[in-house]
Amino acid sequence: MSAAPVPPVSPPLASPGPGVVYTETVVFAAPEQFVAEAPYQLAIISLDSGHRLTGRIHGNRVAIGDRVAFLEFRNGIPFFQAASK
Amino acid sequence: MRPVAVIGIGKTAFGAFPDRDLRSLAVEAGQKCLADAHVNPSQIEAFYLGNFAGPSFVGQNHLAPYIAGAMGINGVPCTRFEAACASSGSAFFHAVSAVGAGLYDLVLVDGVEKMTSQTTPKVTEILAGAGDTAGEVRAGATFPALFAMIARRHMFQYGTTREQMAAVAVKNHANGAKNPQAHMRKVITMEQALAGKPIAEPLTVYDCSLISDGAAAVLIAPLERASEFTGKPAKILGIAQTSDQVALDQKEDITVLRAVAAAAQKAYKMAGVKPEDIQFAEVHDCFTIAEILATEDLGFVKKGEGGPYALSGSTCLQGDRPINTSGGLKAKGHPVGATGTGQICDVVMQLRGDAGERQIPRHSLGLAENLGGSGATAVVTILGAA
Numbered sequence: 001m002s003a004a005p006v007p008p009v010s011p012p013l014a015s016p017g018p019g020v021v022y023t024e025t026v027v028f029a030a031p032e033q034f035v036a037e038a039p040y041q042l043a044i045i046s047l048d049s050g051h052r053l054t055g056r057i058h059g060n061r062v063a064i065g066d067r068v069a070f071l072e073f074r075n076g077i078p079f080f081q082a083a084s085k
Numbered sequence: 086m087r088p089v090a091v092i093g094i095g096k097t098a099f100g101a102f103p104d105r106d107l108r109s110l111a112v113e114a115g116q117k118c119l120a121d122a123h124v125n126p127s128q129i130e131a132f133y134l135g136n137f138a139g140p141s142f143v144g145q146n147h148l149a150p151y152i153a154g155a156m157g158i159n160g161v162p163c164t165r166f167e168a169a170c171a172s173s174g175s176a177f178f179h180a181v182s183a184v185g186a187g188l189y190d191l192v193l194v195d196g197v198e199k200m201t202s203q204t205t206p207k208v209t210e211i212l213a214g215a216g217d218t219a220g221e222v223r224a225g226a227t228f229p230a231l232f233a234m235i236a237r238r239h240m241f242q243y244g245t246t247r248e249q250m251a252a253v254a255v256k257n258h259a260n261g262a263k264n265p266q267a268h269m270r271k272v273i274t275m276e277q278a279l280a281g282k283p284i285a286e287p288l289t290v291y292d293c294s295l296i297s298d299g300a301a302a303v304l305i306a307p308l309e310r311a312s313e314f315t316g317k318p319a320k321i322l323g324i325a326q327t328s329d330q331v332a333l334d335q336k337e338d339i340t341v342l343r344a345v346a347a348a349a350q351k352a353y354k355m356a357g358v359k360p361e362d363i364q365f366a367e368v369h370d371c372f373t374i375a376e377i378l379a380t381e382d383l384g385f386v387k388k389g390e391g392g393p394y395a396l397s398g399s400t401c402l403q404g405d406r407p408i409n410t411s412g413g414l415k416a417k418g419h420p421v422g423a424t425g426t427g428q429i430c431d432v433v434m435q436l437r438g439d440a441g442e443r444q445i446p447r448h449s450l451g452l453a454e455n456l457g458g459s460g461a462t463a464v465v466t467i468l469g470a471a
Contacts, residue, residue: 023241023339025233026286027225031210034225039283042230044334052334054221064241077224 086185093122093304099418107199114300126157130189135173135196136422169215174425174455174464198420217332233285249392251278261412268418297418301427323356344463360384369456
């Protein structure tokens with residue numbers, strides 16, 4: 001029996017690397033475990049590696065098309081920030 | 086497949102009912118449906134239930150026989166279907182497939198959700214379980230956030246505006262105000278809709294559907310037997326269920342509900358009709374942007390033209406193709422497991438000419454579009470007056 005194809009998952013990399021904001025939102029009504037952190041900016045990043053990844057934005061707000069750099073994982077959540085110009 | 090018809094419908098009101106439990110809602114809808122077709126529980130050959138998260142919302146599992154037994158339906162297959170907000174659409178699709186294949190004649194499809202006994206943050210968390218909990222949800226995505234990101238991208242690619250989205254809310258509230266079974270019977274203005282409290286930018290509270298309790302049931306039978314039970318059967322002309330990736334970040338173009346487009350193509354082909362033939366539709370407006378996407382992906386307008394279409398008046402009760410005459414999920418309410426069967430009930434009411442104050446003049450060919458998650462399940466059904 002052949003192995004099932006691996007589903008396309010977000011890459012669990014040590015560093016996702018930089019990318020471009022594909023879309024974003026600022027969440028005001030948070031789920032129970034994130035209520036204390038709201039409002040927070042959430043974005044889908046088109047990584048330079050070719051994958052897309054959903055993460056949080058640290059610091060200044062970003063918009064679609066902005067370049068972002070990977071900052072760090074916090075509790076398994078990838079955080080990005082606006083790339084310095 | 087042999088032709089199948091809807092021979093009975095039954096719904097509870099949708100709303101916040103602190104004194105009602107999940108089972109009593111599902112039983113009320115089921116009993117109204119059986120009474121509508123003058124059918125006894127003992128005649129039911131299978132019971133298909135749509136429910137998203139009864140175990141999380143109210144702590145009850147094994148829901149299908151739990152509800153069927155309370156209705157007097159015993160000794161037959163009783164099965165629960167879970168496909169997020171398309172749970173009862175999926176139950177309906179599989180029931181139609183079984184009757185169409187000749188497995189059974191009389192099948193009752195019920196849908197139910199009891200949501201309002203939990204706090205809004207807890208409901209938000211349970212609903213988020215319909216997303217990818219290893220990715221987007223872990224990062225803090227809610228369903229409003231996922232559709233907000235779809236809206237942002239649609240605005241970026243096609244110039245869609247907040248006014249166009251708000252027009253969906255204004256219309257659906259106007260329709261809901263005419264529906265005695267709607268959760269929110271309140272007309273709103275464009276100014277109110279635009280000034281709503283932010284939920285996930287650019288969506289405000291007026292762009293979001295409601296957290297509701299409710300149930301809706303549909304009874305189906307082979308078309309050749311329909312006249313034994315009703316003078317106004319609704320023929321199921323086309324039906325399809327399709328799927329896509331669960332995670333929004335795994336979809337190539339998030340402005341397209343690919344599963345909806347695929348299900349619509351299949352349903353149109355089966356029915357032998359074109360999008361322009363559809364006279365009215367109940368579409369899955371869990372968020373205002375979702376109605377805009379649905380009108381595009383069902384082929385009513387081209388991709389990118391859903392925003393101007395929403396503002397054009399074409400989709401109002403008096404328009405040339407009314408959409409969500411019930412008030413939609415926005416105003417009628419969205420007890421998620423009841424939404425798919427609820428849409429079928431609403432289309433059938435229009436087909437029968439029984440929609441009261443919101444009855445539209447051209448009502449012989451209608452469509453229902455039920456969506457699960459951010460588009461991972463879609464069910465499209467085309468119904469005609471038989």
